[in-house]
Amino acid sequence: MLTISIALFSLSAIFGLILISYVLRGKETPKGIVFLHGPLAGAALIILIIYVVKNTISPAPSMILFIVAAIGGVIMVIRDFTGKPVPKPLAVAHGLIAITGFVLLVIFALK
Secondary structure (H helix, E strand, O other): HHHHHHHHHHHHHHHHHHHHHHHOOOOOEEEEHHHHHHHHHHHHHHHHHHHHOOOOOOHHHHHHHHHHHHHHHHHHHHHHHHOOOOOHHHHHHHHHHHHHHHHHHHHHHHO
């Protein structure tokens, strides 16, 4: 399960890098990439949550960070789809939180 979650988060991160490049340049984000990034990360998070719930020893801190990142992601999508600019600090924080969660997840998986 962790391998699938890591793979989906990795793919989502690639799309996230593309998206943040648009946000930081003040350009409109490509909606196709938005629709790939969010669901991929969401699926990875659901798999991670199931793993955490089913296992005594789990990467719970990683899960919490990904949930926080997801909340930021939802806020950004809502702003983007309502025509409001995505705040650059929020986009950067979202990415940094997700990266931290990912690093913790990989460390846990490699133990």
